Amino acid sequence: MPYDFLISNETSSTGRVVHCAQLAGSSESKFVIGYSTMYQGNTGLFNTTVDSQKVYKPADYESRFGFWSYFIYPTAKAESKGSFSCLNTYDRAKFTFSFMQYAAHVPNGDFVKFLKNLLTLPNAGAYFPKLIIKESRIFYKDQNGTLSRLEDDNSTMPLMNYFNPSLSEIERQELICSARMVHWATNDPEHRRVQVETAIEHFKKNMVEYDKRFELNQIPAKVCQLVCDIRHQGRAKNDRIAAALNTGGDFEVAYRNLLTIGDTNYAERIKTIDSTISELQAKGLFSKKYNASDNSFIDT
Known part of the structure; x- marks a missing residue:
């Protein structure tokens, strides 16, 4: 049975409009979908709330993914502080979600892969009953059974519009889709596993490419x-x-060089990356080196 959500909004103590939802027909409490915001003339939602019980912790996934669970952690901290319900709907991607902020505007990108994996879960029909996978593509199925493809190799615009019809206002469809994602991520560990698995697969694939370069x-x-x-x-x-890497094999200098890239505009992010790596190293959890032969990390 598809889930239905009751949508409401209120004004926070800071004067910002907060949009909430409650699972219809349940005794569950209301939860925050996101806060209204404007960005470069666009209107949308953001949710950067961090729930300490629903935040990415590498140790929770180490048995499944090994060192890779720690390798992605600095970026997860920088992207969302590890929040599995991180959301924004106000920029050109129209819909971005997850602890790694998967963005819907990239054909065959992280969000598309993430959503495809979500739609294979047993409870997918409860959250997105009109979305199906056919021939490895995401389709919308209307009440008459007619299928409309939402993404392909060239565009995800129909998929973006499904999740967020426009950037000029916050629509009900945008709120419902956001509520579905936030509730699913909060209540289902399999949803969170798919988030993590998508991130690790992405980083593993990228490491192969970056090693070539x-x-x-x-x-x-x-x-x-x-x-x-x-x-x-x-x-x-x-x-x-x-x-930055051209240091004649001096990896400490290479590391410091890389830290300077973008430091004018992204100082806070770089500080988060550096401090998180330092914390992991102090715990003996990041003393590895890359082994290109099998795309893994081994002890130094």
Whole structure:
């Protein structure tokens, strides 16, 4: 039976409009979907609330993913403080969700892969009853059974519009889709597992590509992590990264060089990455180096 959500809003103590939802026909409490905001002329939602019980903790996933669960952690902290219900609907992606902020505007990108995996879960029909997978693509199925493809190799615009019809106002469809995602992430550990699995698969795939470009074999994990984070955020292109790595094998200098990339505009993010890596190293959890032969990290 598809879930229905009762939508409401109120004004917070800071004067910001907060949008809430409650699962219809249940005794569950209301929960926050997101807060109204404006960004470069767009109107949308954001949710950066961190629930200590629903936040990414590498140790929770170490048995399944090994060191990779720690490798992605600095970026997760920088993206969302690890919040599994991190949401924004106000920028050009129209809909971004998860602890790694998967954005809906990229064809075959993280959000598309993430959503496809979500739609294979047993309770997917309760949250998104009109979305189905056919021939490896996401389709919308209307009340007459007619299918409309929402994404392909060239565009995700129909998918973006399904989750968020416009950037000029906050629509009911946008609120309902956001409520579904927040509730699902909060209440289902399998949803959170898919978030983590998507991130790790993405970073593993990227490490293969970055090794081809930057020759990262036997390079310390902290240097590799910074390369991944720079590319994940998009704060520099390959030539700038290659120049930072060109230190004649002095990995400490390479690490410090990478920390300077984007420091004018992204100082807080870089500080978070650096401090998180330092914390993991102090606990003996990040003393690894990359092994290109099998795309893994091994002890130094």
